[in-house]
Structures are given as structure tokens and as C-alpha cells.
Amino acid sequence: MNSLKGYRSGVAARLAGLPVETLRVWERRYGVSDAERSPQGQRLYSAAQVHRLGLLKRVVDQGHAIGTVARMEVEELAALAGIQLASGMRPLKLAVVGAALAQRLEANRTGTATAPALEITATCAQLEGAAEAIAGASADVLLIEAPEMTADAMPRIRALRQAVTAKAAVVLYRFCDSATVRRLREHGCLVARAPSDASEVAVLCNTALTGAALPPPGPSKPATPRRLNDEELAALAGASTSINCECPRHLADILMMLASFERYSAQCANRNATDAAMHEDLGRSAGHARMMMEDALERLAYAEGLPMPAR
Structure with missing residues (x-):
């Protein structure tokens, strides 16, 4: 975020789970948002606009054409995605693993008109031993920061998710190999590079909760044999x-x-x-x-x- 309280295109796309190239095409062809511009001419997106972009991605992933949903309001998109929006902006409860992350969030706990306040219900300084340290904790989101994430962390993350009651899990990293990122996503975690701005964490947590509200995909039918060799x-x-x-x-x-x-x-x-x-x-x-x-x-x-x- 900057002095104009907006996310630039690259950050907004990342928080919404979109490639920035896709966002640019959607802007140019379908006018998906009315983002303001900075004095330098850069598009700036509010947290509410980022949330709407995330909903657009979800309904498009479900098979709806972007041209038919681009101008829908948040409530319409949520209904189309099968998500029930909260009527009030209650604090977002977090179980946090990572000393530096917890410090940053403690300094930015107040909410805004478009982002909820953050309430930390349990903390642990590091991933090792976290499952025992905060076992039994309850939160909306289990938030884990591990600057150098490797495959060795997978058993500890699985144990932690079993020990903590949370609707969604977010894993933040600075360096991580693509295979480990893929495995974390396969286990239902939202995975992203650790943002420098604490306000972006609230957006990522909201994105994770929105995804948790979606029903899991049903089993797909097997493909028929080839018709043409x-x-x-x-x-x-x-x-x-x-x-x-x-x-x-x-x-x-x-x-x-x-x-x-x-x-x-x-x-x-x-x-x-x-x-x-x-x-x-x-x-x-x-x-x-x-x-x-x-x-x-x-x-x-x-x-x-x-x-x-x-x-």
C-alpha cells in the first residue's frame, strides 16, 4: 500500500490469485474494475476491489465466461460462487506461527472500511514445536510464515493443522521450491510470498476463507477410449x-x-x-x-x- 491506500496491479493480481497479464486483459476488454490512478498513472486497487477480483476468478474457474460476469456486483458474484457473505465486519481470528509476522500484525490490528481487524488468538515463534505449543487453539485462519520453506516442513505443517481448529490455512514464504508450493496447495493451503505490508495479510486471509467456503470438486468421470488413433x-x-x-x-x-x-x-x-x-x-x-x-x-x-x- 502507498499514500493513496491502493494496491498496484501486480500486487492486486497476486492477492486475487490472478496472473497480472490476465488482469490487464480483463481490464482492457471487459472493464472489470474502476480502479483509481496514482499521479504517475498507475492503477491502484482498494481491498474491496481485490476481493471482487478474487470472486471473479473463482466464478470463471467454475466455468462462467468472464464477459458475462465482468460487471456483476460482489453480492451477485458471491451468490454465483455459492459463497455467503458476512453481514458484519467482525475481527478476523488468527493463529500465527512466526515471530516476525506476529509482530507486524500486532502493530496493524485495527481494521479499515474494507478490511477486518485482526485478532491473534494464539502464537508460536517458529514452526518447529508449534503443533504442541498451540494445540487446541481455534481461529478463522492458521497463518504460517517460514522464510525458507522446504519439503522437510510438510510433516510439521500437517501436524499443526490437525492440532489447531481453523477454517483455512495460509503459508507465507520468502524462498520455496515449486514442488513444495505445489504440495502445500494440494493439502489445501493458500501459499504466497510473504507480503511486506501487513494489510495485505488480511486480504490473503480473506481469500483463503472465501476458498474454504467453496465445495470441494466432485469426482470426475473417466475419459472414454480414443476414437481416433x-x-x-x-x-x-x-x-x-x-x-x-x-x-x-x-x-x-x-x-x-x-x-x-x-x-x-x-x-x-x-x-x-x-x-x-x-x-x-x-x-x-x-x-x-x-x-x-x-x-x-x-x-x-x-x-x-x-x-x-x-x-
Whole structure:
């Protein structure tokens, strides 16, 4: 935050869980916010606007087109996402692990018109031994700061989440490898680089609570077997060179790549027990994408008069 009490685009995008490039496209094409500008011309977003951007991301992730939801109010977006907004701005209760983080938050406990006050219900100076030190504590958010986060911290974080009753968990770091970040997210934690401004922590905690309110994704159906093998796709790709439209060839290339990735994910699931569930999900996702593209190619082939293999 600066003297004008606003987040710059990069920070606002990060707090909302968006790539900054996506935010810029949404601004340019759909006018998703009316952010003010600094004297230097930079966009500045309030905490309320960041919260709305986070809701937009969630409903888009659920399958709604950004063009149809871009101008919706917060209440409409929350209802669409299946989230019940609190009618009052009560203090946000935190169980905090990290001495420096607790100090920063203690100095910034008062709320604003758009961000709740922070109430620290339990603290521990470091992650090691935290599960025993604050066992039984209750909070809205379990907030953990570990400047250098490694995979070795995973058992302690799991034990801590079992020992503390919290609706959501936020893990802040300064340095962390991508594999550990991925594993933390797979375990339901919101993971982010430690912000320099304590007011950003409240926004991250609100984002984590919003995510906790969403129902978990249901089991996806297995993909059907391939309709077209590589030889049949190659034949369709070759036939498309005799007409003006090259889309059949492009779709055939995409389908071969998706099928290859589907097989690759299955091999990863069998080879690596630790990541088996993740690679199984990747394989299912690739299979469903393949099914959609097979439908598209079949429609296009009939439209262009290309011979489809008999089934």
C-alpha cells in the first residue's frame, strides 16, 4: 500500500490469485474494475476491489465466461460462487506461527472500511514445536510464515493443522521450491510470498476463507477410449491439405499431443507413488480435453466433407 491506500496491479493480481497479464486483459476488454490512478498513472486497487477480483476468478474457474460476469456486483458474484457473505465486519481470528509476522500484525490490528481487524488468538515463534505449543487453539485462519520453506516442513505443517481448529490455512514464504508450493496447495493451503505490508495479510486471509467456503470438486468421470488413433489422425491431417481450411490438420496435431500427454500422465502415476493422485487427475483432465477435441474434429470433418474412419 502507498499514500493513496491502493494496491498496484501486480500486487492486486497476486492477492486475487490472478496472473497480472490476465488482469490487464480483463481490464482492457471487459472493464472489470474502476480502479483509481496514482499521479504517475498507475492503477491502484482498494481491498474491496481485490476481493471482487478474487470472486471473479473463482466464478470463471467454475466455468462462467468472464464477459458475462465482468460487471456483476460482489453480492451477485458471491451468490454465483455459492459463497455467503458476512453481514458484519467482525475481527478476523488468527493463529500465527512466526515471530516476525506476529509482530507486524500486532502493530496493524485495527481494521479499515474494507478490511477486518485482526485478532491473534494464539502464537508460536517458529514452526518447529508449534503443533504442541498451540494445540487446541481455534481461529478463522492458521497463518504460517517460514522464510525458507522446504519439503522437510510438510510433516510439521500437517501436524499443526490437525492440532489447531481453523477454517483455512495460509503459508507465507520468502524462498520455496515449486514442488513444495505445489504440495502445500494440494493439502489445501493458500501459499504466497510473504507480503511486506501487513494489510495485505488480511486480504490473503480473506481469500483463503472465501476458498474454504467453496465445495470441494466432485469426482470426475473417466475419459472414454480414443476414437481416433494416430494413423487415422494423420490421414485426416493429410486430407485437409487439399482444401483451404487447415483447421483439421491443427486439430489432429492437438489431439495427438493430448493423447500422448494422457499416456505420459498414466506412466507418471505408476512410476511415482507420491504424486500418483496428481498425475491421475492430470491424465483424466487430458482425456476429457481429448474427448472435447474429438467432438470438434468430427463436426469439422463432416462440415468439410473429410472421410471419418468407420466405427
